Amino acid sequence: MHLRLTAVVLTASASLLAPATAVAAPADEAGPHAVTLTESALEGVHGTAPDATVRNVLTVTASGTGLRVRLSNPSATAALTVRSVWAGLQPSTASPALVPRSNRHATFGFRRAVTIPPGASAWTDPLPLSVRRGDHVAVSVYAPGSPIGDHTFPPPETDTPGSFLSGGPGDAGADESGAAYGAFSPGVLWWADAISAVSAARGTIVALGDSITDGYNAFGGGPRWTDVLAARIGNLPPGRRLSVANAGISGNTVSVQPNPYDPTGQCCGPPAPVRLDRDVLSLPGVRYVLLLEGTNDIGGGDNAPPAPAAQVVGAMRTVAARVHAAGRKIVGATVLPMCNAAGGPKEQARLAVNEWIRTSGTFDAVLDFDSVLRDPADPTVMRADWRSDCYHPNAEGDRLLGESIDLRAFGL
Structure with a gap:
């Protein structure tokens, strides 16, 4: 039987590296399991990454532990070569600064670098990081010379996804102070398209x-x-x-x-x-x-x-x-x-x-x-x-x- 619900008008006053494949839904029994906490579907490829680090900011919609981040390269014809990824907690999108001692250096199969072929994705290993619903997670990616798979359309004005780009060459992912980064770019995300956790x-x-x-x-x-x-x-x-x-x-x-x-x-x-x-x-x-x-x-x-x-x-x-x-x-x-x-x-x-x-x-x-x-x-x-x-x-x-x-x- 199909449930038909009519909306009421309110009064106005997986594997480490693989193309996308199905992942089993969580079992009905109670207990923590992996769920997706947030997503930012990538729209296409726009340019080549400079020698800089992008600090992506995504907001999670549930609490969880053992965070994993997915990086994707769905639309490019060249590989995405990721040299380094960091993930930490960010108090506010008004600043690239992170919560002290929250930043974690991510690995892929215990390696800090990964090459993602065209059409493929890669999940990080679980990170020793916990989040609560509404937390901002900053995913800092250093992949100079790689095709930029992005999401760049204008976002809403509240709890927006977005990113900061570092001003100088090299990997700035470890910088918790945010001093290495420029102004916030609302709605601009590179490569990071999902975060999951045990929840x-x-x-x-x-x-x-x-x-x-x-x-x-x-x-x-x-x-x-x-x-x-x-x-x-x-x-x-x-x-x-x-x-x-x-x-x-x-x-x-x-x-x-x-x-x-x-x-x-x-x-x-x-x-x-x-x-x-x-x-x-x-x-x-x-x-x-x-x-x-x-x-x-x-x-x-x-x-x-x-x-x-x-x-x-x-x-x-x-x-x-x-x-x-x-x-x-x-x-x-x-x-x-x-x-x-x-x-x-x-x-x-x-x-x-x-x-x-x-x-x-x-x-x-x-x-x-x-x-x-x-x-x-x-x-x-x-x-x-x-x-x-x-x-x-x-x-x-x-x-x-x-x-x-x-x-x-x-x-x-």
């Missing part, structure tokens, strides 16, 4: 999406809707908690087609079915996938025409079937209003996709995000005070989405 959390929810999940244009002083969801789950008793990993990439599509915005293929990540293994099924502890995609397919762009409803539905059905085949559950979210003309082909496609999401029984649960943010006076648009532009909610819209999610969709 009492029951498992991980991966939000697979585009810019609406990524947090693009979520202006107004609040976190992304995935961060709101993570905070709500974090307030539950420890034995009922799940971590939340954000696999949003701005400009991403759910159907396998040329990207509407980017002829180079390095802007917006591979389509969701192509990156499903890497960004979802290969992560430790995944129990649920939350799919919010389709806006870019239906909207189209200079590089690809608008997709018909059947194309979007077929892609979503493929993703759901593979998630179920891997033993996970998948929650579908309806496509938000896009300012398309009522009765026009784009709006008709969006409505048809949403009707299928709501009624097909393909998903284990449905979150009706469309009904949360649409304007009752004109359902082709989001309410003006909840949107940043035609495609993207603002921070208040993100808050409403995160608060609207019925936690029963995730067995909570």
